[in-house]
Amino acid sequence: MPLKLERTPMREQDPVQRRRNFDEVALGYSPDEAIREAQRCIQCKHPFCVEGCPVHVQIPQFIKLITEGRFEDAAQKIKETNNLPAVCGRVCPQEEQCEARCVLNRKGQSVAIGRLERFAADYQMKKGIPDPERPIKIGKKVAVIGSGPAGLTAAADLAKLGYDVTVFESFHELGGVLVYGIPEFRLPKALVKQEIEFLKRLGVKFVTNVIVGNTLTIDDLFDDGYQAVFIGTGAGLPKFMDIPGESLNGVYSANEYLTRVNLMKAYLFPKADTPIKKAHKVAVVGGGNVAMDAARCALRLDADEVHIVYRRSEAEMPARAEEVHHAKEEGIIFDLLTNPIRIIGENGRVTGMECIKMELGEPDASGRRRPVPVKGSEFIMEVDAVIMALGTTPNPLIAATTHGLEIQPWGGIIADEATGATSRPGVYAGGDAVTGAATVILAMGAGKKAAAAIHEYLEGKK
Amino acid sequence: MYKILQKEKLAPSVYIMKVEAPLVARKAQPGQFIILRVYDMGERIPLTIADYDRDKGTITIVFQEVGKTTKLLAALEEGQYIQDFAGPLGKPSEFDGLKTVLAIGGGVGAAPLYPQVRRMHEMGIDVDVILGAKSKDYLILTEEIKPFCRNMYIATDDGSVGYHGFVSDVLKKLVEEDGQTYDRVIAIGPLIMMKVVSGMTKQYNIPTIVSMNPIMMDGTGMCGACRVKVGDEVKHACVDGPDFDGHLVDFDEAMRRQAFYRDEEGLALHTLEEGGQCQCH
Numbered sequence: 001m002p003l004k005l006e007r008t009p010m011r012e013q014d015p016v017q018r019r020r021n022f023d024e025v026a027l028g029y030s031p032d033e034a035i036r037e038a039q040r041c042i043q044c045k046h047p048f049c050v051e052g053c054p055v056h057v058q059i060p061q062f063i064k065l066i067t068e069g070r071f072e073d074a075a076q077k078i079k080e081t082n083n084l085p086a087v088c089g090r091v092c093p094q095e096e097q098c099e100a101r102c103v104l105n106r107k108g109q110s111v112a113i114g115r116l117e118r119f120a121a122d123y124q125m126k127k128g129i130p131d132p133e134r135p136i137k138i139g140k141k142v143a144v145i146g147s148g149p150a151g152l153t154a155a156a157d158l159a160k161l162g163y164d165v166t167v168f169e170s171f172h173e174l175g176g177v178l179v180y181g182i183p184e185f186r187l188p189k190a191l192v193k194q195e196i197e198f199l200k201r202l203g204v205k206f207v208t209n210v211i212v213g214n215t216l217t218i219d220d221l222f223d224d225g226y227q228a229v230f231i232g233t234g235a236g237l238p239k240f241m242d243i244p245g246e247s248l249n250g251v252y253s254a255n256e257y258l259t260r261v262n263l264m265k266a267y268l269f270p271k272a273d274t275p276i277k278k279a280h281k282v283a284v285v286g287g288g289n290v291a292m293d294a295a296r297c298a299l300r301l302d303a304d305e306v307h308i309v310y311r312r313s314e315a316e317m318p319a320r321a322e323e324v325h326h327a328k329e330e331g332i333i334f335d336l337l338t339n340p341i342r343i344i345g346e347n348g349r350v351t352g353m354e355c356i357k358m359e360l361g362e363p364d365a366s367g368r369r370r371p372v373p374v375k376g377s378e379f380i381m382e383v384d385a386v387i388m389a390l391g392t393t394p395n396p397l398i399a400a401t402t403h404g405l406e407i408q409p410w411g412g413i414i415a416d417e418a419t420g421a422t423s424r425p426g427v428y429a430g431g432d433a434v435t436g437a438a439t440v441i442l443a444m445g446a447g448k449k450a451a452a453a454i455h456e457y458l459e460g461k462k
Numbered sequence: 463m464y465k466i467l468q469k470e471k472l473a474p475s476v477y478i479m480k481v482e483a484p485l486v487a488r489k490a491q492p493g494q495f496i497i498l499r500v501y502d503m504g505e506r507i508p509l510t511i512a513d514y515d516r517d518k519g520t521i522t523i524v525f526q527e528v529g530k531t532t533k534l535l536a537a538l539e540e541g542q543y544i545q546d547f548a549g550p551l552g553k554p555s556e557f558d559g560l561k562t563v564l565a566i567g568g569g570v571g572a573a574p575l576y577p578q579v580r581r582m583h584e585m586g587i588d589v590d591v592i593l594g595a596k597s598k599d600y601l602i603l604t605e606e607i608k609p610f611c612r613n614m615y616i617a618t619d620d621g622s623v624g625y626h627g628f629v630s631d632v633l634k635k636l637v638e639e640d641g642q643t644y645d646r647v648i649a650i651g652p653l654i655m656m657k658v659v660s661g662m663t664k665q666y667n668i669p670t671i672v673s674m675n676p677i678m679m680d681g682t683g684m685c686g687a688c689r690v691k692v693g694d695e696v697k698h699a700c701v702d703g704p705d706f707d708g709h710l711v712d713f714d715e716a717m718r719r720q721a722f723y724r725d726e727e728g729l730a731l732h733t734l735e736e737g738g739q740c741q742c743h
């Protein structure tokens with residue numbers, strides 16, 4: 001078979017159209033396209049791609065199944081190591097993980113592993129995911145706190161081992177950042193729902209509206225007969241810049257903006273009851289995935305102009321390359337090497353933002369060149385909404401109400417990297433709650449390790 | 463889903479509901495609140511816990527119909543269900559070391575005051591209470607609160623009962639004419655009332671706690687919508703409050719922030735009324 005160098009492109013909604021709707025941007029492969037792309041994989045004996053995947057998905061194996069047209073088997077193969085392939089195929093930073101290590105990356109373009117993963121998972125979902133084998137119950141209860149990717153993964157693995165697993169979630173909806181943060185046009189919520197349905201079929205119980213730390217504590221959980229607890233509560237606390245004018249109406253944290261839009265469906269207002277203010281000119285401060293998502297949501301809410309304001313240059317931007325590309329295609333304006341110093345308002349509402357130009361100096365602690373202000377380069381941007389996407393930290397609620405749980409000075413829960421074990425026996429933690437804001441797949445990996453460690457711990461306690 | 467066990471009208475547009483929520487009832491303390499969502503397209507709104515019964519697993523809320531969500535809530539009857547009901551949220555009120563307290567409630571502010579007055583009574587604190595309302599018909603919970611306070615004063619805007627005037631006039635009379643002294647004033651009601659009361663007690667040098675009611679969403683510290691300026695600090699009312707030092711709160715900013723969605727709230731209410739019946743069942 002001739003080696004095809006060209007990566008099979010994936011169809012996308014036209015930027016002109018999609019910038020005004022919340023439908024999914026990337027449309028996925030057809031079976032023919034998937035087979036064509038799968039055939040590009042040369043089935044390495046020592047597949048580096050697998051090393052690049054934090055959960056070691058058996059990449060050549062599942063891709064081979066796709067070349068044979070065995071799409072559902074391919075999905076099952078992925079699921080041996082990754083419970084949420086439809087999600088990861090869409091949002092993993094593949095270009096830094098599996099695809100970065102693919103041998104074809106040198107010759108031209110890597111195999112589109114993420115797209116193939118997505119294809120197999122979507123195909124299986126459309127056919128209907130087969131009922132899982134109901135594990136034999138071993139009569140031990142484990143509590144999982146938080147229903148993001150870390151919690152869902154831990155819950156699934158523990159349920160498969162026969163534990164009675166209950167997931168406690170503070171929101172009214174399950175899925176963590178997958179439902180409240182990442183927008184519909186990048187990750188349709190129906191998909192997340194289906195994945196959660198699957199966990200329900202596995203026997204996992206879900207209780208929403210429970211804020212652990214308030215509604216009940218970890219000690220209460222042990223009193224109620226849970227023998228181990230996994231904390232997967234994410235990093236949900238927003239940061240602000242601490243500059244004048246941040247309390248003006250029209251200044252949002254990205255968390256607030258995205259939660260209003262995604263979780264509360266403010267884009268359907270007034271059909272959905274949660275309001276969002278229509279803005280004409282929006283500035284989003286930050287350069288990560290969160291900033292891209294907020295900017296693209298603002299555009300879809302009919303803003304005339306949306307700016308990304310970032311103090312470093314494009315090379316330092318932490319957002320996925322693909323999402324930066326999508327944002328540009330849709331007409332988002334990038335004001336790089338620019339930093340806000342003050343927000344200006346009239347009658348309590350934002351009317352502008354004063355910024356200063358930056359230039360790159362010496363590398364800082366993060367190894368990236370430190371941006372330094374250019375004297376006298378201040379200017380005023382006229383805007384009527386400012387969204388702060390500056391990163392998040394873990395919520396102190398659980399740490400403050402759990403005896404003997406050690407945390408980092410910045411709020412992260414201290415947990416063993418290999419097992420997720422915390423300073424408190426029987427309490428494990430993983431995902432953003434431990435690492436600070438990271439990625440879906442790392443959170444899932446942490447959930448997986450912790451599930452295995454919890455199993456070992458409870459086996460030992462027999 | 464959370465069952466409505468009892469519902470009663472307390473005053474025009476003001477309702478009291480007892481809701482089955484055993485997990486919330488297990489931990490509820492005076493000063494805390496819940497966040498509810500009436501139906502699946504609903505918004506999340508905060509309401510104070512007006513009472514709780516740990517044994518029966520119930521939470522009591524008192525609310526005033528002011529917009530779409532509270533109207534939808536008021537349209538629910540006994541035996542029906544509220545979609546989501548999460549809590550208890552916020553910090554419990556603290557009363558340690560107090561001997562005499564003046565508690566002031568304006569309008570539905572009487573509801574959050576009730577469990578606080580009761581708790582202070584249990585702790586042996588002497589509590590005087592001022593309740594204010596538009597008129598006689600709008601006064602709520604007077605009989606419920608009475609057994610737990612030393613003196614009760616009533617003020618109505620129209621003079622239909624009690625003192626003809628504002629709660630702040632009664633406060634002035636108590637302190638300036640009657641020479642009453644208090645370790646603390648607790649004021650719960652509309653922002654403007656809390657602002658006026660705090661302004662006065664600052665002059666009298668009486669420490670004052672107000673209960674802030676900014677726009678909220680999650681209620682767990684993750685959105686920042688509820689930020690309130692207290693002295694030099696920016697606080698999140700849902701986790702750091704809702705109680706704050708009334709002498710430090712920036713009320714003018716709080717009033718501006720509370721009004722941010724006025725247009726949208728009007729539109730939501732309008733669509734509800736145009737649509738006639740609520741569309742949630």
Ligand SMILES: Cc1cc2nc3c(=O)[nH]c(=O)nc-3n(C[C@H](O)[C@H](O)[C@H](O)COP(=O)(O)OP(=O)(O)OC[C@H]3O[C@@H](n4cnc5c(N)ncnc54)[C@H](O)[C@@H]3O)c2cc1C
Nearest residue numbers: 146148149150170176177181212234431432438439440443
């Ligand atoms: C806008 C945005 C875009 C992103 N884009 C990408 C991307 O493209 N690719 C990628 O890989 N990563 C992306 N990320 C990062 C990724 O989503 C997170 O790293 C990942 O979701 C972390 O998973 P988690 O399970 O640790 O926590 P979360 O997903 O944050 O889930 C935590 C859950 O715990 C609940 N919770 C919190 N406190 C409590 C409590 N006290 N009691 C009960 N429940 C509680 C929360 O409500 C939440 O549901 C993005 C993040 C954001 C915000």
Ligand SMILES: Cc1cc2nc3c(=O)[nH]c(=O)nc-3n(C[C@H](O)[C@H](O)[C@H](O)COP(=O)(O)OP(=O)(O)OC[C@H]3O[C@@H](n4cnc5c(N)ncnc54)[C@H](O)[C@@H]3O)c2cc1C
Nearest residue numbers: 507508509510525526529530531532675676677678720727
């Ligand atoms: C901690 C706290 C405790 C409260 N306790 C009570 C109570 O015990 N009884 C009671 O009647 N009211 C209480 N409120 C106010 C109550 O939340 C609002 O009246 C309610 O949200 C109005 O919703 P609506 O859709 O009916 O009205 P809308 O027309 O949408 O809004 C009317 C006004 O209510 C406020 N409001 C709107 N949305 C929110 C929101 N998401 N969060 C907070 N305020 C909002 C705004 O000032 C708005 O202008 C409390 C508020 C807070 C923050």
Ligand code: SF4
Nearest residue numbers: 053057088092097098
């Ligand atoms: S889970 Fe993510 S990193 Fe692993 S193979 Fe799939 S897309 Fe690549």
Ligand code: SF4
Nearest residue numbers: 041042044049102103
């Ligand atoms: S490294 Fe690339 S070519 Fe080799 S097995 Fe992995 S995906 Fe296939």
Ligand code: FES
Nearest residue numbers: 679681685686700
């Ligand atoms: S309501 Fe979101 S932070 Fe307080």
Ligand SMILES: [Mg+2]
Nearest residue numbers: 529530531727
């Ligand atoms: Mg409303």
